[in-house]
Amino acid sequence: MAYIEKRTTKKGTSYRVQIRMKGHPPENASFDRLTDAKRWAAETEAAIRQGKHFGIARRRTFTELADKYQAAIADHLKSADARVSHLAYWRDEFDGYTLEDVTSPLIADKYAKLHKDGERTPATANRYLATLSACFTYAVKDLGWIERNPCARVKKVKESAGRVRYLTDDERTRLIEACKESRNPLLYPAFILALSTGARQAELMNLRWNQVDFTRSTIVLRDGETKNGAGRVLPLTGEAFDLLRDLNKVRDIKDDRVFPVPAETRGFGSMRNAWDKALERAKVDDFRWHDLRHTAASYLTMAGVGSMEVAKVLGHKTLQMTARYSHLSPERTVELGDVLTKRLGLTSKKNTAASR
Template sequence: MVENQIRPVCSGRCYPSLIVQCRDELATGITYRGTQRSPATVVRYMAALSHAFGVAVKEWQWLEDSPMRKVKKPKESRGRVRFLDDDERERFLIACKESSNAWLYPCVILALSTGMRQGELMGLRWPDVDLKVGAIILHETKNGERRRVPLSGLALELLHEHAKVRRLDTDLLFPGNINAQKPIDLRSAFENALKRAEINDFHWHDLRHCTASYLAMNGASLAEIAEVLGHKTLAMVKRYAHLSDGHVSSVVAAMNAKIFGASNGR
């Protein structure tokens, strides 16, 4: 039945111009939040449609070729890089520690220390946490692959303390107050902490940008940052390249010194 519904539309009549029209309507449309869709969002829609056409071509043989090949994708922005400077981070962590929600501070520390996504962090379960070794195994990630997350320092200390008061009616690390089988919602506590710390234009996902930025500024390579964040390629972490310029310069200087010997700057 589905095949009969789609074939009249797609049998040699999938005009790229129709897809272009839909693309442009998406790009100029307003979301339920009252904002215009970003080019990145439109690209995600197009990726889903492209996958559907790919299946129709390769597996079902409904089409000889995908019309998406002739449709240009919107140019995405270079990517947001918003991280807390030293002063902002100090104010924010103080506000988190003083929050009426006792779990906000350890969750923020864990996010900053590991670069885990909000969904990954909130979905953590005790069987996946090894406090002796200092590691977390994420079974469900955005790219579909398991990822080992190292734990150390303050984050590990806080989890040791948290384990002493863990609830017995759920294996979630951070269960909700009403329903222990669902993760806690820290949205209000997080936003209130930002207000008290007088920090603007900052979202939970930016904690992940903080991790990547701090890694870059402390000499981590793009490949190392990608591994920590769980990216398959370096494309997503190139936005942090400028923050590691000093590290790159020192690496090049060390190479030149070894090959050509020390110089007096001439």
Template sequence: MAAIEKRTASDGSTSYRVKIRIKGHPTATETFSRLTDAKQWASKTEAAIREKRHFPERQAQRKTLAEAIAKYKAEELPKLAQPQHRERHLSWWNTRLGAYHLSDVRPELINEHMQALAKEAGPSGKPRAASTLRHYSIALTHLLNMASSKWGWIEHAQTDRVQKIAVHNDRVRFLDDDELPRLLDAVAPHEDLNLFVLLALGTGARAGELLSLTWPQVDMKSRSIRLTKTKNGDMRTLPIPAQALPLLAARVRRLDTSLVFPSRKDPRKPIVLRRAWLEALQAAGIENFKVHDLRHSAASYLVQGGASLLAVAELLGHRDLKITRRYSHLAPQHLRDVASRLDEKLGGAR
């Protein structure tokens, strides 16, 4: 059956999204600016599907990658915690392959361009890291999967044949007992950065999750934050650390945005803290430390304090406990305490 959803953009413009779900067929979707066009397309497409005249491969031969990217940006990007990164990756693909029809965007072509990307120098003048290349690949494969399973533009995405990029992300860098107070002192004069760092260290949340945070997600009564835009798509609730609570309570809420960390130039977008962050690191005399290492620090402090890996995984939003196990070496005393209980059990049995 066809369903038509009316949507209103931030600029006040209206669009109508049609979604046709028929058992045994991929979902067909399309968006129109006029309700009349939406109804006509819905009627014709539903009839074609039932009469077996609707073939996704024909859509793939008509639709270009540029059209798919435009649709993805309109419908999927707003759901992401850091849409600007995905948008940048898709823009790269749009420049290279935007004119290609979806039927021609095959795994061999994608792999060829990924190899070329790996040889290109990034903004820093150095080759892109494996983790960065992986994000470019994920951006395109997710779009193609949407075009296949959700939009019905492709019959088979074949993204399983796109070359996988191995990323060895075993880095665990955290602030030691000497660095922690130095960093906190360095960020204190900067209102936005100070609150951001306290939340990151006190919750273990990702930078993107915090920068996309909105006031409706903050519950001052229960002292909790409800994260809705997360990396793995799972919502989770985090307690607000005591040090950040008064800063949040005293923070001025702007009328032109719901963001907790809005940009001063464009309040619809999150603030960019890179310059203030680098200045704080320099003032604190801390080297080889990234924003994401605040998350590592939070996890490390929890494990060192005796928290179970399962509890840490739940707080950080890890679906796979293997990711959390990278911190297990930080809890030797905790493991010794657990092992001592076995000794007591055995001793009591004699």
């Protein structure tokens, strides 16, 4: 028996056909037109009864799926460029394979090669697997080519806790002076803003003046303008406020970016050379621009700001990313313990005597 379900989304209307016949595996397919859906349902049911149907998974290749998925994400997914390179790897590995051939054990074997050869970190290998999983999810939910995602049974390798490199007080002092002395007039304001807000490099380089609210002392990152797609508000205070206010007075009327740098170097533009020279003058080693984000998070944590609030400032969707800084504030942990014991009436005798 065939069932046709009408689906309406932002992308338009589609029709998903489900065929379930006793003694045969279920078949699914999606179509843009109802007439095509009805025709496919009738032809497939007839083929199943005659023993001539071999299933979509046997007829469709992985390359076909990868091509359709890549086209689907090209215009609306911020990570599309990275996923294209991931898909290129999987196309090579599964060249000539039908979807039925791409099983969980096969994926696990190919996935193991990604991180065992030493060329890619476990975290990178997991990104490759995530792209493949998203591709198969598209085959299940949008195309109806397969029933289950074979990646669901592939166990991911454990990733490291992540790098936490932040500026010491001496390094911060030296680097502030080095950036201030730079010939690039945009380096120092960008540096101070990154240090003050914990914003990502791409968020700053794509920042527009209409996102800066001097009245409320905030910067608004709208949905779709951040790495995870969720908007948030950045504080604009202290010297960062003064520097942006001064930049606003002499802004380029032909370019509404706050930092209108030529993009000969992807993402960071012409500021890359000035940044490298500032690090060299300040004698700050093993430090990247992204570590300014770690620095902001570390300073907030050491000041006793809670993980939830730090996550909100940085734009982390989960506390797992923020947890890497938790070891930086043992004093705050003790303070919270004191609050709890006082509330419970379990204050130590030593502290009680001292308070008298």
